[in-house]
Amino acid sequence: MTKGENTRKYIIKKSAELFNQRGYAGSSLSDITEVTGIKRGGIYRHFACKDEIALEAYDYAVGIVNEKFTEAAKEQQSAIGKIMSLFKVYEQVVEHPPFIGGCPVLNTAVESDDTHPELRKKAQQSIERMLQYIKGILYEGIQNGELKPNLDTDSLATFIFSVLEGGIMLSKLEGNNRHMQFNIECLSKYLEQFSFQSS
Template identity: 40%
Template sequence: MSKADRTRQFIIEKTAPIFNRKGYAGTSLSDLTEATGLTKGSIYGNFKNKDEVAVAAFNYNFSLLSDWVEQRINNEPDPIKKLKVYITIFSNFTENPVLRWGCPVLNSATEVDDTHVELRENVVAAIRKWHSSIVSIVNAGKEEGKINPDVDTDAFAWTLLALIEGGVMLVKVTGKINTLNAAMRHAEKIIDEIAI
């Protein structure tokens, strides 16, 4: 890795938690220089603008989350247990350093739906990747005879995603863990209902 690549990676790693906590609009250039200890010129010598830093930070945050989830899913041999990994991770999201400030997908999605096209496209790609992962688990479970073959896999995956992200959003907004717990209990119930 070249010096420029190392500097770029350093900027991404130092600013990613700030973008996840404060959002795109709430993160200032001062926040970026303070987090990195670099000057404005050093940051913009490695990135065209704040937008490019934000996209790189989102992709880094999502990559950390995705890798962490996939590692735990891959440790589970049973498709139902694989799906329940999502429940375990997001039920305890405040204890996870990657999720400490909330899910990067949810945090970014609610802010950039109409304002930041490139970041929005990256958020959509992340959601599709997550959806695809759930679909793959369910389809594998059907093939193994462990998940009901009549389950509408696509609808199930979207519903599970909505319950998880909705639960995280509710606890962040209300500050009441019971909102997250209710969503996670229902998510676990729909997972149990598709098992054979």
């Protein structure tokens, strides 16, 4: 990897951390030069504008979180275990989020809802991929006989994802992980009704 490629990746990484904490609108190019230590001219050698940085920074942040989701799920054998492993990634969201600033999908979805169509589209795509991922886990559980075949994977996936993001939001807002802990406990009990083991 060349020095230029390393510099570009460094700008993306530091900008992703900045945007995920302060938001896109709340971060200026001057903020980017401050967190990277790279002058404005150096930034413009790699990116045409702040928008270009933001889109790549979003992909970087989401990629980091997705890697942690995948790693956590690999350690589980059951479908319910895999679902709950997603919550374990954010179990200590206040002190130890998987990416600095919390969930990049949640942060971007809220901020870009009416202000940045391109970022909004990226957040929408991330949400759809996450829903498909959760549905895939549920479908696998049905296929291997762990979960009851009559469950609605579409609605359950939406519910699971909403519980995850809601727990993140409440815990971050209050500065207390208790909401995520509550959601983990309640969802774990709720999912038991879809398991053949509960019959």
